[in-house]
Amino acid sequence: MHVITRQKLTQFWQKHKDAEESLKAWFKEAEHAQWKSTNDIKARYSTADFLKGNRVVFNIKGNHYRLVVKIHYNTHVVYIRFVGTHKEYEKIDAEKI
Numbered sequence: 247m248h249v250i251t252r253q254k255l256t257q258f259w260q261k262h263k264d265a266e267e268s269l270k271a272w273f274k275e276a277e278h279a280q281w282k283s284t285n286d287i288k289a290r291y292s293t294a295d296f297l298k299g300n301r302v303v304f305n306i307k308g309n310h311y312r313l314v315v316k317i318h319y320n321t322h323v324v325y326i327r328f329v330g331t332h333k334e335y336e337k338i339d340a341e342k343i
Contacts, residue, residue, distance in 0.1 A: 258329045268307040
């Protein structure tokens with residue numbers, strides 16, 4: 247998959263150092279993944295939540311943080327829409343961000 251953009255992850259882990267390792271691991275896996283449907287994601291990330299508009303919410307660092315992406319399965323592109331704490335996540339509409 248082509249992940250757009252790692253910069254959002256980097257900016258986040260610069261503020262939350264404890265998230266760096268987990269976000270780097272997720273990014274590496276996503277880059278090498280061949281996700282064709284939600285089933286492919288669920289097989290690896292059993293705690294992922296699937297929302298309207300091909301959005302997926304990943305729990306990061308043992309559910310300390312949330313990562314919301316929008317996936318275009320047909321073009322193999324993953325757009326990072328949000329990365330943040332649970333408190334920050336509660337303030338957004340993950341289906342629209």
